[in-house]
Amino acid sequence: MSLRERVETAVKQKSKIVPFNEQVKGLCQCADCPTHEQCEKNEIVFCSAGDSDNSSAMAQKGCQCPTCELFSRYNLSEGYFCMHGEAK
Numbered sequence: 001m002s003l004r005e006r007v008e009t010a011v012k013q014k015s016k017i018v019p020f021n022e023q024v025k026g027l028c029q030c031a032d033c034p035t036h037e038q039c040e041k042n043e044i045v046f047c048s049a050g051d052s053d054n055s056s057a058m059a060q061k062g063c064q065c066p067t068c069e070l071f072s073r074y075n076l077s078e079g080y081f082c083m084h085g086e087a088k
Ligand code: SF4
Pocket: 024, 027, 028, 029, 030, 044, 045, 046, 047, 048, 064, 065, 068, 069, 070, 071, 076, 081
């Protein structure tokens, strides 16, 4: 079972811009990101679901968001949603 498939269905959408659904989970690039190893297990789609539970202890090691289809689709900017929270 992939990381994306193991994301708990209990995760809720916080962003008013980016939906949280199966298609979005499938497109998310976070699992391949060097910063992601600091996130709590199973967390992805931070642009929709909000920051990681470990965000206060994390350091920037690169962000894959600009390569993500959702980044351009929803005209997102900055990235590092795992640290700074959902797209607003
Ligand atoms: S923009 Fe970033 S956080 Fe949002 S789905 Fe894509 S890779 Fe994941």
